[in-house]
Structure formats: structure tokens, C-alpha cells
Amino acid sequence: MIIAVDFDGTIVEHRYPQIGKEIPFAIATLKKLQAERHLLILWTVRERGLLEEAVEFCRKRGLEFYAVNANHPDESLPTNPSSPCRKVRADLYIDDCNMGGLADWGAIYEMVHNGWSYEQYISRTIEKHSHGVSLWQRLFGKHSYFLL
Incomplete structure (x- = not known):
């Protein structure tokens, strides 16, 4: 399954533009899903340096994403500022803005x-x-x- 995962409010507490504390079991759960052969895409509003900080935060904890704000690792990000939409195709989206909020990571x-x-x-x-x-x-x- 391809799973798109938000960062702020989903993997870490919402402190944008800073990085909040990790939400308990978020990284461990995502690593377990990767071990079960799911492809994870980091899908976040963060850009440039803020995006690099988020990717590095996860990397230091042993979580590498298949792609970041893209459908494929080789896909380039949009460069046109009037068209910043980064719609990614996924089978599942994990985001704190879901209706009803974010379920706990054990339930996910x-x-x-x-x-x-x-x-x-x-x-x-x-x-x-x-x-x-x-x-x-x-x-x-x-x-x-x-x-x-």
C-alpha cells in the first residue's frame, strides 16, 4: 500500500515552523509499516529548509521515506509559484486534519x-x-x- 503521511500534528506535535515533540509511537509505527513493505510518502506543507529539517528529523530516528511531497523519488517538485499544489496519489492518507482527528498510532x-x-x-x-x-x-x- 502507498501511504501518505503528514508531518506537523501527525508525526510530531504541531509547533510549525519549529518541530514539535514526536507523537508517541508515530515513528515506530511507521517503521513497522515499512517493514511490512508499505511505501511511505512524507506529505507536508513544509518547503525548502523547513522540509529538509523534517526529513532529517525522521532520518535521525531511522525513518526514510520512499518519496517526499511527490509520487516517486525521482519526481521533481513544482517550480511554478502560482501552482504550488503537490497532490500525491496514495491508498491511504494519515493526517491530523482527518474528520474526527488523528487516531492513536496503535489504532492506525x-x-x-x-x-x-x-x-x-x-x-x-x-x-x-x-x-x-x-x-x-x-x-x-x-x-x-x-x-x-
Whole structure:
């Protein structure tokens, strides 16, 4: 699978233009996905020196991307300032601006590794933790958060 990954707010805490602290398990999860033969593209708004800092930040932690703001490592970045769009083709985009925000990296790994959609992940998580309790009991039973 080709996976496009944002940097600020996804791999590191959002402190742009500085580099924030690494979000727990982000780099380790991405390295594990690479080991499973997924191609990772760094897909970020960062440019020039700020982009080089982000790439170097990941490199120092053992994470090398297949491509950076491009579909292929040999693809050149747009040079026309009136057309700065860097649309990359990917099977999956991991970004803190997703609807609902960024899932934790353990959930992201489990979804990618198992080929699950977010809905399948939620369904399986509920099944795993419900222990035969019906949806209505979970929602409105004596231990429900909806009754607080």
C-alpha cells in the first residue's frame, strides 16, 4: 500500500515552523509499516529548509521515506509559484486534519495491518470489549457513560 503521511500534528506535535515533540509511537509505527513493505510518502506543507529539517528529523530516528511531497523519488517538485499544489496519489492518507482527528498510532497500525476501515476497527473494538453485552445495554445500562 502507498501511504501518505503528514508531518506537523501527525508525526510530531504541531509547533510549525519549529518541530514539535514526536507523537508517541508515530515513528515506530511507521517503521513497522515499512517493514511490512508499505511505501511511505512524507506529505507536508513544509518547503525548502523547513522540509529538509523534517526529513532529517525522521532520518535521525531511522525513518526514510520512499518519496517526499511527490509520487516517486525521482519526481521533481513544482517550480511554478502560482501552482504550488503537490497532490500525491496514495491508498491511504494519515493526517491530523482527518474528520474526527488523528487516531492513536496503535489504532492506525491495527487498521493498516489488518486492512480494516475505521468503521471495521470500531466495530471490532466494541465486540472485543462488550463481552456479550448488547449495544443497548452498553449505551443505557448501569455502567453507561450516557447516564452520568
